[in-house]
Amino acid sequence: MTLFGKMEAEVEVKVSAETFHDIFSCRPHHISNMSPAKIQNVDLHEGEWGKPGSVICWSYVHDGVAKTAKEVIEAIDDEKLSTTFKVIEGDMITTEYKSFTAIVQATPKGEGSCLAHWTFEYEKLNENVPDPQTFDYLRSKMTVLFGKMEAEVEIKVSAETFHDIFSCRPHHISNMSPAKIQNVDLHEGEWGKPGTVICWSYVHDGVAKTAKEVIEAIDDEKLSTTFKVIEGDITTEYKNFIIIVQATPKGEGSCLVHWTFEYEKLNENVPDPQTLLEFCIHCSKEIEDHHLTQLPTAQA
Template sequence: MTVHGKVETDVEIKAPADKFHQVISCRPHHISNMSPGTVRGVDLHDGDWGKAGSIICWSYTHDGETKVAKEVIEAIDNEKNLTRFRVIEGDLMKLYKNFVFVVQATPKEGGGSIIRWTLEFEKLSEEVTEPYSLLQLCTHLSKDIDLHLMEQAQVQAQA
């Protein structure tokens, strides 16, 4: 019975890795403005924005349904532009015993970045499918954040 798993995807974006990482790690509450079709809101439940150990709650749309995920920020590595979130409550816990999102932004030679999303999970049963549709959500989210960051950079360049 295989219940442990890991799925990954890489998303190429134009924005700098450190800027993307700052949004994911320190300003996730701004993502609902960047990707309103995907993220409805992000609230801080305990701790401080951008600090490991803090607990945040995401309200998001997945497969046409509004869902929630309460997560603890397990790690923020600013040198590697990496953030690790562990889901502790919410809709994913109906299907998975454990669920972790790892987001890493790596600068690309010549500009832009590669965003790697790694989803690590332990399913409650073999019947639960791998979370490929969540990877698609992460890809969409990355592209929305990228678009916002690039528009913001363009506005700052014109100022």
């Protein structure tokens, strides 16, 4: 009775269920970029990425030892956002388990987050084989690689004006916050149009940096603009980085500015972008200061 086992665990991660599912179902070979100290390679041996029946081989380090695991992708359920792997060769099968199946499923939980549920079903070679307590490893790796950070600040600028600055004329911000933003240049497209590519030259943590971004979306109803970083200093630490800035009216001539970062780190040693979020908050306040200086000084 001790030879058969089933273990389950789940963890909430700050990444959409669709993205998490896509990583394991279609691009597990990208995980070596996300966790290079643990996963060296994921190679395709038979079939195609993202297709049931395909055979892939993981090269990884577990408990300080280099190991391999060849697996068949048994099933991909895009409706339930689950992927099933069956181990067929490697250290796990030859030394500890007669059979081993891993199922990973992502369930949406709030905006931009999901619940990652892991299930291991296995048959041990003998009763001395321990249960696979690698869940802690799996959970911790995925938790630290994906992130979502939010912050907001109230400023004395109308929501419509603030939205217009970031959606249509970000190149004016260098006049409003010159110590932080040196230039915002147009590389492709038109100001104020989704799909346009712009490049920011800025100073963050005392260092001159650049960020090339695509304006992914402009929502004039919700007064929000979405930027996706595609080149620059941020990409040396993050595989994906999305910035959403939204302005919500709050009293006459004021608004609540809400910043959201959604990101995927290149590895677990990359810090969360706390100082960059603070940078955006301070920049928002400097836009307020500039705006107030442009108002009539006398109201009597």
